[in-house]
Amino acid sequence: MALQPVTIIVLAAQRTGVVNPLAKRAGVSHKCLVPICDRPLVSHVLETLTTVPDVREIRVVLEPEGQAEVDQVIEPFRARGVPITLVDSDPNIVESVLAATKGEDGPFLITTADNVLLTHDGVAQVREAMQHNDAVIGVTTRERVWAIHRQGQRGFYELKDAGYANCNLYGLANAKGLKAADIFREGGQFQSNPKRMVTAFGLFNILLMRFGLVTLASGLRRVGKRFDAKLAPVVFEDGALAIDVDNERTYSICEWVLGQRLGMDIPKPEISPEAK
Numbered sequence: 001m002a003l004q005p006v007t008i009i010v011l012a013a014q015r016t017g018v019v020n021p022l023a024k025r026a027g028v029s030h031k032c033l034v035p036i037c038d039r040p041l042v043s044h045v046l047e048t049l050t051t052v053p054d055v056r057e058i059r060v061v062l063e064p065e066g067q068a069e070v071d072q073v074i075e076p077f078r079a080r081g082v083p084i085t086l087v088d089s090d091p092n093i094v095e096s097v098l099a100a101t102k103g104e105d106g107p108f109l110i111t112t113a114d115n116v117l118l119t120h121d122g123v124a125q126v127r128e129a130m131q132h133n134d135a136v137i138g139v140t141t142r143e144r145v146w147a148i149h150r151q152g153q154r155g156f157y158e159l160k161d162a163g164y165a166n167c168n169l170y171g172l173a174n175a176k177g178l179k180a181a182d183i184f185r186e187g188g189q190f191q192s193n194p195k196r197m198v199t200a201f202g203l204f205n206i207l208l209m210r211f212g213l214v215t216l217a218s219g220l221r222r223v224g225k226r227f228d229a230k231l232a233p234v235v236f237e238d239g240a241l242a243i244d245v246d247n248e249r250t251y252s253i254c255e256w257v258l259g260q261r262l263g264m265d266i267p268k269p270e271i272s273p274e275a276k
Contacts, residue, residue, distance in 0.1 A: 003127050004107050005054045009100040012042060012062040012070065012113035013089035022251060030066050032113035033073065034245070037258045037266075040073050041245055044116040044258065050080045052123050057083045059100045060113070064088050094181055106177060110170040114245040116254050118169070122241050125234050126171045134229040135177035138169035139216065144239030149253045151271040152243040161215040164233075165242035176229040 012032040014020055020031040028034060032042040039047075042060070049058055062070060067086045078084050089096045101108060107130050111118060122138060129136040142163035145153045156163035172178050214222065216233050224231035236242075245251050252269040259266035 003054055003131070005056045006107050006109050006127060006130075007056045007101075007104070008049055008052075008058045009087075009097060009108055009110045010042070010045060010049070010058060010060045010113050011089075011093065011096060011110065012060050013096065014063070014066075016063065016091065022245065022248070029069055030062070031245070032062070032070060034251075036116060036245065036251065036255050037262055037264060041116055042070065042113040043073055043077075045111065045113055045118055046074065046077045046084070048118045048120060048123070049111075050077050050082050050084075052120060055082050057085065059085050059087045061087045061089045061096045061100050062113075097181060098178070101172075101178060105175045106172050107174065108172045108177075110172065112168045112244060115168050116245060116258055117240045117243055119238065119241065122167070122169055122236055122238065125236065126169055129232060129234045130171040130173040130177075132230075133171075133177075133232040134173050134224070135180045135231050136171035136173070136234055137220070137231070138167040138171075138234045138236060138241065139164045140167055140236040140239050140242045141165070144237065145242050146239070148239045148243065148257065149268070149271075151249060151273070152239065152253050157216070158212050159214060159216050159219060160212050161217075164216055164235075165239075167236060167241040168244055169234075169241065176227075179227055180224065180229045180231060 012030070014031055022034045023029065023031045026034045033040045036044065046058070049055065060070065060074060071086060074084050087100045090099060097110060107127075109123065109126060126136050126138050142156050142165065145165050153165045156165055172181060216235075220231040220233060240257050243250055243253055243257070245254050249271055252271065256266050256268050
């Protein structure tokens, strides 16, 4: 089955009034402009995305006051023939995603501007899974992350079959997939709004996942039934896909992995378990 042309949404905004520590260190206005391996973070992401086949458009989401500077970095990539547009962000991340869909049904692939270890293979796997599901989430396992670097990721979702790490790569195949994303529209992060979490996922589902009584695939199926959508994970073999540039620790790991791919002589970082 041929893959449908996809629109890609790249989330690049930062919190209003908050200066990202990595941006401050680098002397730039936005985290997506922080240089790594001699190029801004967003450039590495676009290097991958503009060489993916059958992309209708790439939409980069960030606040209006940062768009002029980021647009200068984006401009050279437009010569590759894929339209790249800027979309105003919203303080609520899902509102930002929904704004970037522009009322279209999809399919959409969503990632972040700091996901510098993104690969063509990772994108292809999510797109393939979108052929059979309404919404897809890219993950990998603890062991695969640790095979890259023991400090590459510290937060894992402990489920019955494995400990999983999010890879900041999602697919919304159609209107049902967008409806699944829409459950996050109100209330912000679920951690600060337990009542909304229960309303969205159901108390029994939350307890099953919290105590590791379901596998990831079965947990997503159960949640999907609540809003009539088929949800599924893509479990990547490549543990590097779960490591993005969040802080000094992950910056150094991403720099090392990315440097290896680019043939640069960057030593493997030695990071203590106590380092942030």
